Amino acid sequence: MLTVDFDRFPVEPGQRVLDLGCGAGRHAFALARRGADVVALDRDAKEIQGVAELFAAMRHEGEIPDGTKTVAMRGDAYALPFPDASFDRVVAAEILEHIPDDTRAMAELVRVLRPGGLAAITVPRWLPEQVCWALSDDYHTVEGGHVRIYRGHELAAKLGSAGLEPLDRHHAHGLHSPYWWLKCAVGVRNDDHVLPRLYHRLLVWDITHRPLVTRVAERVLNPLIGKSLVVYLRKPEAMRVAA
Numbered sequence: 001m002l003t004v005d006f007d008r009f010p011v012e013p014g015q016r017v018l019d020l021g022c023g024a025g026r027h028a029f030a031l032a033r034r035g036a037d038v039v040a041l042d043r044d045a046k047e048i049q050g051v052a053e054l055f056a057a058m059r060h061e062g063e064i065p066d067g068t069k070t071v072a073m074r075g076d077a078y079a080l081p082f083p084d085a086s087f088d089r090v091v092a093a094e095i096l097e098h099i100p101d102d103t104r105a106m107a108e109l110v111r112v113l114r115p116g117g118l119a120a121i122t123v124p125r126w127l128p129e130q131v132c133w134a135l136s137d138d139y140h141t142v143e144g145g146h147v148r149i150y151r152g153h154e155l156a157a158k159l160g161s162a163g164l165e166p167l168d169r170h171h172a173h174g175l176h177s178p179y180w181w182l183k184c185a186v187g188v189r190n191d192d193h194v195l196p197r198l199y200h201r202l203l204v205w206d207i208t209h210r211p212l213v214t215r216v217a218e219r220v221l222n223p224l225i226g227k228s229l230v231v232y233l234r235k236p237e238a239m240r241v242a243a
Contacts, residue, residue: 001173003093003094004120005172005230008167009091012036015089016037016087016088016089017037017089018089019039019041019091020092020095021042021077021093022041023042024051028040029054032055032058032064032068033064036068037068038070039073040072041080042074043075043077045074048072077095078104078108084111084112085112086114087114090109090112092120093120093121094124096123097150098144099147106159109162110235115237115238116235116237118234119234120230120233121155121233124229125171125226125227126150126152128177128225129146129149131177131184135181135185139184152169155231163236165233165236166232167234169229169230171226171227172222173227174225175202179200179203
């Protein structure tokens, strides 16, 4: 399940892409299939091990084009272990809401992106996230949980201050908001409750089969209750001169 729309965020074979806070690697795998040289970075060693293993399996099965480079590594969003202007593209999907000092992480993201390069940033949308926080403290007070809820204009202002120019934006995963509201209502750790279990089956069916009915429903719901806000930005060429 991808949050970034690669029609809005073009990635060419051979381009170097950082998946910052890659988690289980969903975007890193999609990028590798496109022939991009991918660095998947996360602070969680277990997640990184899983991403590295799946990269190897994909390469064995021929899912990654020959010559494509893939790396899975641990790292800190506050101090990225890369030189300035190292990447043509940066993806940061559902990570900034977890980071106490998000402005510091944004500055690092911009530092490693080359002038003229593109960034795709996704965070939970304000309204669906507000509902989740209102229904459940456990949803956001766990270790490593969400530390803030972004309004769209606030996120844009912070990314603008970091040095990025906005290009496009949209909302995604409208079908997923009700699932999380159900989880929060019955208890986020209550995995046996019938309502979220049944809804989860619907989501799995949608992801695996992508039937027309759910695709249409999600297109209708995304502007209203899409779970994620997705923004696309560019690092200005002029920053090369400033640097």
